[in-house]
Amino acid sequence: MKSYFFVLSLSLFYNISAQVSDFISYDKKTYEVQSITVSGNQFSDANAIIAISGLKIGQKVSVPGTEIPQAIKALYRQKLFSQVEIEFDEIRAQLIKINIKLTEKPRYSTHSFKGVKKSAHDELNELFNSQINKNTIVTDDVKENIIYKITEHFVKKGYLDAKVKIHEVADDKQNKVRLVVDINRSKRVKIGTLKFEGNKNISDRKLRKKMKETKLWTRIFSKSKYVESLYEEDKQKVLDYYYSKGYRDVNIISDSVFRKKNGKLGIIVNISEGNKYYYRIVKIKGNSLFSEDQIKKVININRGDVYNQELLQKRLSFSQDGRDVSSLYMDDGYLFFRAEPVETGIEKDSVDVEVRIFEGPQATIDKVIVAGNDRTHENVIRRELRTRPGQKFSRSDIIRSQRAIMALGFFNPETMGINTPVNPKRGTVDIEYKVEERPSDQLELSAGYSAIGLVGTLGVVFNNFSTKNIFKKESWSPLPQGDGQKLSLRAQTNGKFFQSYNFSFTEPWLGNKKPNSFTLGAVYSLFNNPNSTDPTLESKFSTFRISSALGSQLQWPDDNFSRVTALNLERIRLKNYPGFNANNQNVNNGEYYNISLRHTIARSTINDPLFPRSGSRISLSCQLTPPYSIFRKNYNPDSVSVEERYKLVEYHKWRFDGEFYFNLVNKLVLSFNSKMGFVGYYNKKLGASPFERFRIGGDGLSNQNIGLAGRDILALRGYEDVDVQRKTIDPFPGPVQDGTIFNKFTIELRYPLSLNPSATIYATTFFQAGNQWTSFKEYNPFLLKRSAGVGLRVFLPMFGLLGFDYGFGIDKPWLVQDDAPLKSYGRFSLILGFEPD
Secondary structure: OOOOOEEEEEOOOOOEOOOOOOOOOOOOEEEEEEEEEEEOOOOOOHHHHHHHHOOOOOOEEEEOOOHHHHHHHHHHOOOOEEEEEEEEEEEEOOEEEEEEEEEEOOEEEEEEEEOOOHHHHHHHHHHHHOOOOOOOEOOHHHHHHHHHHHHHHHHHOOOOOOEEEEEEEEOOOOOEEEEEEEEEOOOOOOEEEEEEEOOOOOOHHHHHHHOOOOOEOOOOOOOOOOOHHHHHHHHHHHHHHHHHOOOOOOEEEEEEEEEOOOOOEEEEEEEEOOOOOEEEEEEEEOOOOOOHHHHHHHHOOOOOOEOOHHHHHHHHOOOOOOOOHHHHHHOOOOOOOEEEEEEEEEEOOEEEEEEEEEOOOOOEEEEEEEEOOOOOOHHHHHOOOOOOOOOEOOHHHHHHHHHHHHHOOOEOOOOOEEEOOEEOOOOEEEEEEEOOEOOOOEEEEEEEEEOOEEEEEEEEEEEEEOOOOOOOHHHEOOOEEOOOEEEEEEEEEEOEOEEEEEEEEEEOOHHHOOOOEEEEEEEEEEEEEOOOOOHHHOEEEEEEEEEEEEEEEOOOOOOOEEEEEEEEEEEEEEEOOOOOEEOOEEOOOEEEEEEEEEEEEEEEOOOOOOOOOOEEEEEEEEEEOOOHHHHOOOOOHHHOOHHHHOOEOOOEEEEEEEEEEEEEEOOEEEEEEEEEEEEEOOOOOOOOOOOOOEEEOEOOOOOHHHHOOOOEEEOEOOOOHHHHHOOOOOOOOOOOOOEOEEEEEEEEEEEEEEEEOOEEEEEEEEEEEEEEEOOOOOOOOOOOEEEEEEEEEEEEOOOEEEEEEEEEEOOOHHHHHOOOOHHHHEEEEEEEEOOOO
C-alpha cells in the first residue's frame, strides 16, 4: 500500500498547510481517526494532551476542516508549548493515524539576582520561590508575576522607581533555563512636603506626628518613604485623633500625592473639621447587676466633657489598665456581656449617649488546657493558674494566670497565647494556654579585674530542675528537668589568692499544694595574701555561711504580696586583713559569728523578668541578730579587745528596694529604681557593726571579693567605690569606712533590639545618683554623686547576662581641682553573669 505522510501546522492565522510525498488533492475529504500518538513531550502527560486537543479515536475529521485547527488552538492555549504540529502518519481508505508533535517550553532550573546586595537575597528568594517551583514551565505570566512581586517589595520600602527585568539564560540541562533577575531599585523616594488644608483648630505639626509611617525627609533617626497602604492607615490615624478631640464630623475631602521637580514627593491632605462636640447626657440602660452610679463611676465621663467615642469604648470594654465596665461583669462570670453606646440626640455642639447593656448569663469554665510544654511538666504550669474547671469565668484570673506563667521564665512571652472557645448553649467556656518553651538554664563564664587581679568565674544555674527524676535515665536531657526547681553552682578563683564556692537549691512549691518556697544555700570564700619573707605579715580572711529560707504568697492586701524568712549562720575569720573598722578602730584579726534572721515582704506585678515593660517590684527587708550586749551583765565594750567586742556580731539592718516600669510608646520603656538602707545598733557604746555595711561604687563585678565579707555592694556607674567614699577634693584622703546608710536612685530609658528567646537584647540610657554615709549626723539625702551614660544588655539563655555601661561621673571635685580632661570623668563597666545591685 502506498504510504502517505502529512504535516499540519498552525500559522499565525491558523491556516493549514500539508506536505505529501506525492501530489495529493486538497479537495475536502472526511476520515475516521484510527489512532492518536504524542511525541516530543518530556514532562507533559500524553493522555492529558490528547484530552485537551479534543481529538478522539473513531472521530470523523475533515481535511481541510475545523477539527485539526481547533485541536492546535486548544493546545496553544495551555501556554505550555512553543510549537504544536499535527502529523498524519498514515492514511488507509477512510482511516487516518494522527501524531501530535510538540516542542515544550523551557523549564526553570535556577535563578540569580543582579543589582542588589547579597544581604537582600533572603527576602527576594522567598518572594521568587512563592511564584515558581523547580521544573515549572517559564511562561510570560510567571515572569510577570515575579516582576510584580519583587517590584512591590521595593515599592513598600520606598523605592518607587524600582525597575525589574528577567533574562532567560539557556542551562546545560535539556530544555531548561536559568533566570537572571536584573534589579535597578534606584534611590528611595522621600517625602519632601506634607501639608494639610482646612485644619483650623489642630496644627500641621500635631497632625504630622500622627502620621508615624509617612515621615518627612527632614526627620532625624527615621526613614522617609511613601507606602500607599501605610499612608492610608496614617490618614485614618489623623481622623481618629480628630475624633478623640470631639470632631465627630471630621472628614478628609481629598488628598493628592505628586512628584516634585527635585524628585521628592509632595502630599496635600484637605480636611473638613466640622464642629467640636461635647457630652450632654449619658444614660445607662439594661443594667441590673450594677447600679447606674457604679457604671458611671467606671466610665468617668461627665456632662461637658469632650465627645470621644474611642475613650468611651475603652471605658466600656478591654481597657489595658482594667478600668472598664466589662471588667465588672467578666470578673463575675458574665462572659457574654455586651455594652453598645448609641447616640440618641445631637443638638448644636452637644451629644446625648445611651449605653445599652446586655448582661447575659454567667459562664462556667469547662476545660482548662495547657499546650506547647514539651519540657516543663504540666503540673508546674497548672499550679500557677487561677482558672479551674467549674469556676465562674473571670477575666482578671486569666490575666493573673498569664502573668504567673510568664514570670516562671521558662516560656517565650512574645508567643504565648490564650484561647477561650465558648459554648453559648451550655453556658461554658474552655480556656487554652499555649506556650512555647525557651532555654532557661544558664552557664556563667566570666572574668573581671579587682584589687587582687584577674578573677575567673564558672557557674551553672538550672532554673527548671527536677530532683524526683534524678534516678530516671529517660529524664536526663542533659539533666533532669521539668519541675521548676532551681539549682545553682558557682565557683570563683584567682588561684592561691582567692577562692569562692557557692551552692543553692530552691523548691518553689514545697509540698506541691501551696506556693510555699524553700531555699537552702551555702557559701565558702577564702582570701589569702601570703608574704614569703615574713609569715607574720600574711593577710587572710575566710567566710563560711549556710542559710535556709521559707517563703509564702500572701492573700492580703492582695495576692501579689509575698514574704520570705531566712536564717543565716556565718563565720568570718580575719588575719591581718585591712578594710573593716568601727568607731574609728580597725578590725583586722579574729573570728566572728554572724547569726541573723531576715524577713522580707515584697510585692511584684512584673510580667517578664528579662525585659519588664510594665508593673513594679517593691520589697522591704529587716535583718536582725540577737542583741547580745544587752543580755550581758556589767558589759563594757571599752574594757575588752576589738576582737572580743565584735565576736558576736550584732545589728539590725533595713533595706527598701523599688522598681517601677512604664511602657511609654511602642517598646520604649521608662524604668525608675530606688534603693535605700541603713544599719543600726542596739548598744550605743558598742556602735554599728563593722560587717553588713554598704559600699557604693564600681560595677559590682570588680568588687565581688569584697562582698564575700558581709558587705552589700551597690554599683554606681561612672565611679569607683573609693570615689564615692571621698568627702574632700584630696585624691588620697586616707582610710575610709563603709557606710551604714545609703541612697541610690536610677532612671533608665530602655529599648529592645531583640526579644527573641534565644537572645534578648536592649539598649539603655541612664541617669543615676547615690551616696553613702557613716551616721545620721552626716546624712544628707540631697548630697548625691550623680552620673549619666549609656549601656547595652544581652541575655543569652545559656550564658546569662552580658553587657556594658559607659558612665560619666558628674560629681568628682578632685578632677575639677586638677583641671583633668573630660574623659577622666567617664568610666567603662562590664557586666557578666548578673545585673549589679
